[in-house]
Amino acid sequence: MAQRDATTHWNGGLNSGTGAITLDSSNTARFDVTFPRRVGEPEGTTSPEELIAAAQSSCLAMNLAGVLEKENLTPKTIDITAAVTVEAADGGLTISTVDITLRADVDGVDADRFGQLAAAAKDTCPVSNALAGTTITMDAALAS
DSSP: OOOEEEEEEEETTTOOEEEEETTTTTTTEEEEHHHHHHSSTTTTTTOOHHHHHHHHHHHHHHHHHHHHTTTTTTTEEEEEEEEEEEEEEEEEEEEEEEEEEEEEETTTTTTTHHHHHHHHHHHOOOOHHHTTTTTTEEEEEEEO
16 A cells, blocks of 8 residues: 655754655655744644644545445546634644535436535545544535
8 A cells, every 4th residue: 555755854942943744655756834824814824723624625536536436427527625624722722523515516416416416525535534533524516
């Protein structure tokens, strides 16, 4: 099976420090991070939560495509937004929710069946499972 790696290099303290995340496996990106921007306006930096949102949305899109294909359905498009909320808790931070908005253009399926298939895709998504213990909501609908 595949293993993916990322590295973070950090300089300084929590509030005054800066870091950089490198996607090592693919060597496709380097992202700056700071704690103040993590909990405030991003202004050109990313955060662990944004990277989790990216992982959730991309994993779910692929998983939904697979679930639909098992039903002999081919999606024309799948668009997923994942919003990860981080909040203060017990003197630190916690990821409290992941809210997913999913829209797909799929011929040959009604809204009820699509909702069932989307729920199955969310429930079997490896990233959703890795986030067990976090409230994950989803608003799934066929695109109009």
